[in-house]
Amino acid sequence: MAVGTDAVVELIEEDGSSYPVSVARLERQYALANVDLDERGYSTTVGELLAAVDVDRFESREHVEEVLDPVIRRELAERRGLLDRIRAFLRGG
Secondary structure: OOOOHHHHHHHHHHOOOOOOEEHHHHHHHHOOOEEEOOOOOOEEEHHHHHHOOOOOEEOOHHHHHHHHHHHHHHHHHHHHHHHHHHHHHHOOO
16 A cells, blocks of 8 residues: 555556646545555545645656655654654653
8 A cells, every 4th residue: 555645646647647737636536535644554635735735736756756745744743743742641741
């Protein structure tokens, strides 16, 4: 199973789209599609990922990676940080 940007690219390629591909089109088609961010099970929707980018279209697979990789890294860092705080709270520290 693909994770991160590979999962988004897989959605684009599965429906036969070619680059450039419109972000608005992806939002219409896949807004609620779940995307695993990593192998540990963190996930989000395509719509949430695309809401965090400031581009109108993706020019290529490399462009998808260039734009979405930082968004995914930031999201994972926030979620892992929250999980660490919850664990510390549960341990009483």
